[in-house]
Amino acid sequence: MPKPAASDDPDLAPAAHRHFTALKKLARTAATDQILRLERAMVTGRDWTPAGFEQFLVAPPLLRHLTRRLVWTTGELTFRLAEDHTLADIDDARVELPETARIRIAHPLHLGDAIKAWGEVFADYEITQPFRQLGHPVHELTPHERATGRIDRFVGATVPIGAILGLGGRGWERSYADGGVQREFFRRIDGAVGVVVEFDPGIMVAAAHASGEQRITEIRFTRALLEASDSVLASEVLAELAGLPH
Incomplete structure (x- = not known):
């Protein structure tokens, strides 16, 4: 929203601008909180049913914006949320999940050699991840x-x-x-x-x-x-x- 102009209402315009600025700050804070929650979900292995995935991660606009920028997994399958809100695998083929599926944010240990390919997919679509998922460090016991x-x-x-x-x-x-x-x-x-x-x-x-x-x-x-x-x-x-x- 532009700053109030001389032709704007001297009372309403400044109030509207302050309200819009406050909303932007609130949205940034909410996005930061959700990003931290999603990263924590990746490292703890939290999962969702397809219905829960749709309800909590796809339907809300803010969460959908973040969900589209991550790689997801169920079993041996990895996929992303496409622009039309359908699920697509690494070759952009449409994915249909059974109701019994358990969906998680893919940890690099789950992706193995597919990390590079998924990185290329995200680069092609100019998708920037909300946190280091594909580049998340992996450690192993010697x-x-x-x-x-x-x-x-x-x-x-x-x-x-x-x-x-x-x-x-x-x-x-x-x-x-x-x-x-x-x-x-x-x-x-x-x-x-x-x-x-x-x-x-x-x-x-x-x-x-x-x-x-x-x-x-x-x-x-x-x-x-x-x-x-x-x-x-x-x-x-x-x-x-x-x-x-x-």
Whole structure:
């Protein structure tokens, strides 16, 4: 909306312009929130039925705009939402899904060699993704880590206290305090403790943000991580750990 002109109503025009500006700001905030939710849905493996996909991700204009810019999957099939709101595979052939299908945002681990082809499709259609889906980093446990149950690659790293505390917002939990200090974060997998991160000097319960930098002293995991039904989980756990050090 253009700024009020001299010929516009001196009362109504400025009010309308302020209202429009507020709506634009609200729309940007809503879009940012939805993008974060969709990225989280990719890494957690959230799924939808075809009916839910249509109702929650295609019908609302804002969500549809974001949905069209992502690659989706069900089983071995990958597809996108085309301009006419139909589903199209990597060759632009129309896709029809059974009512029993479970639809997810495709993680790079699910796409394999198709990542490059999907990148070319999006480039041809000049589609910009709302977040790094095709370029999302993929991490794997090394054979040594699998054999020992320990992840030594991050041990000794110095971590800002804010980064350590930030794990709490991504599904990690703090251990019980010993002498008013907590020195572990752990991540549950299917209800059981799957990964434990130990650090020093620890978090002061009474003044967590004043605890200062922490040094990672040990990272260990249980069979729950190895036996997780989806390898995406291990990749995302490693990504969270990789994002901790300076």
